[in-house]
Amino acid sequence: MGKPAPTTLAGKPIGPVGYGMMGLTIPWAPVDYPVAAKLMKTALEQGANMWNGGIHYGTPEKNSLHLLKYYFEKYPEDADKVVLSIKGAYGMKTGPDGSPEAIRASVGEAYKVLGGVKTIDVFECARVDPNHSIESQVQTLAGLVKEGKIGGVGLSEAGANTIRKAHAIHPIAAVEIELSLFTPDPLQNGTVDACHELGIVIVAYSPVGRGFLSGELKKLDDLAENDFRRMLPRFKPEVFDQNIKLVEGVEQIAKRKGVATAQVAIGWVCNQGAIPIPGSKNEERVILNSKPASLTDGELADIQMILDTFPVGGERYGGAHEKLLNG
Template sequence: MSPGKAAITRVGGKAVGPVGFGMLGLTKPWAPVEYPIAVKVLRTALEQGANLWNGGVHYGTPEANSLHLVKHYFEQYPEDASKVVLSIKGAFGMKTGPDGSPEGIRASVEDALKVLGGTKTIDVFECARVDPKVPVETSIKALAELVKEGKIGGIGLSEVSANTIRKAYAVHPISAVEIELSLFTPDPLHNGVVDTCHELGIPIVAYSPISRGWLTGQLRKLDDLPQNDFRRMLPRFQPEVFDQNFKLVEEVEQIAKRKGVTTAQVAIGWVIRQGAIPIPGSARVERVVENTKAAELTDEELAEIQRILDALPVSGERYGGTQEKFLNA
């Protein structure tokens, strides 16, 4: 596929901006953000046109996760509920893994709705990962029943292969496919996922478009990460590969300097040119403003970036350990 301008502007039948917002940055349990600050961040995201909000039942704790934050926000600003397209991931436990059974999916949706308390509908619900013990067709049929009952607006897929997308699409229309897509993870461009979504007309939602902070320009050395930062456990941030991976950041920085934009804006602009909706997350208002002003990249700049990616492949798996087996399933 040759990159082009983002043409996908609707998710679940509702118009969305070119950039969405990922709520993980506001609800991570290792660095919680106070609700008054989080509300300002969400309000700013919407004001900047980022009306696709993406969260998860497992983003945070059972008592304080994305859904609790969403409820709190819409209690403050009920008039914004109709403006936001809310996509929620669930049917997944950080310790137990995915549960794609009809019972597990229904329980997850019911729990999410209970937390929201009628403040906002779930426009798209995604099983966070594919359950290897349950045929994807079975999971989609269960979600289709929830759509029919009006409990969710549409069905999303997360971290799926091209084959799984086709199987799911054959059962029920798919509102969105969420994948990791960034300069550090261009894999979906080569494994058929992006091509399949474009062929079937399914919106692509790209999480971690700035590569878990790599492409913010704030990480220059491993010691820039706090000792309790979860990224220290990820393969791409290990001491033996950190300096090698940072070379990619330095090359992208040169493009950003020439254009008078930030490295993150180049990274997000690149994702948009692949026909995806990036959902960068942030805990600060100023970062939201920055991230919603993506750089416009020329064809020549895209070609230059491709040469950089070819010359400097990223070292290390995305997650490592048991979580890696649930990717691109």
């Protein structure tokens, strides 16, 4: 059997599945705040109370923080129910900036936008900045914890060695990584083992492989011409059909269980002792994603056979962005 999923984060109880807000506010797929708030309310009602957002998810005038402020002004009674993790110190064009000044400015901006409607339970630099030591980055965040600006320190896309170095400076509350049947790498490179050893919560983004395991993609033409995923290596024509074979294998397990493919995918992530944070613009999908499938040892073995038989083609991001992974 797998690892038990964590039940607390930053000293607060969390459900087995969280909620990622990237799909709600990024420039290429905007959703009106009233619609987004309804989805967030639904997620919370389903027990998905660990929410993850980023300052760079959107524009400086309209991003995750502005959406969160809108939500908690509308539902102030929910502020204490939600465990909020925010990423920052990162620019979509400029990349990470782990200098003390940039980290403090990023937290200050998040603090300012929220305007006191919700505390920041965990703050994480969106990527590890190779130009500044992890010790320096964590020391800055630890200072912000002491000042009461943030509740805990998180890491994003950090490798095992970095996690150990960071944890030696200040307890790390959570590590956010891409973990899914399309990206099982953290199980093999020591990242998951390090987190379990140190008692750090693993937050798994893109748990349905950026939509591959949603059950909605059968061919490349199912993606709109302006869908940002067409820019990602795994969605390129030369590997798309290869990657669909993995999906088809998981679909067979889902059919036998009478559940959706996404529920099997999310259930597998939960089985690794992680908190998956799927995001969606569809209320029915939010509800479905909040109910991960319970997998038997035999089903887990079948899934491993599928992973061994159908290796994933293509990098996660490619180019300069790929170099910032597992920092």
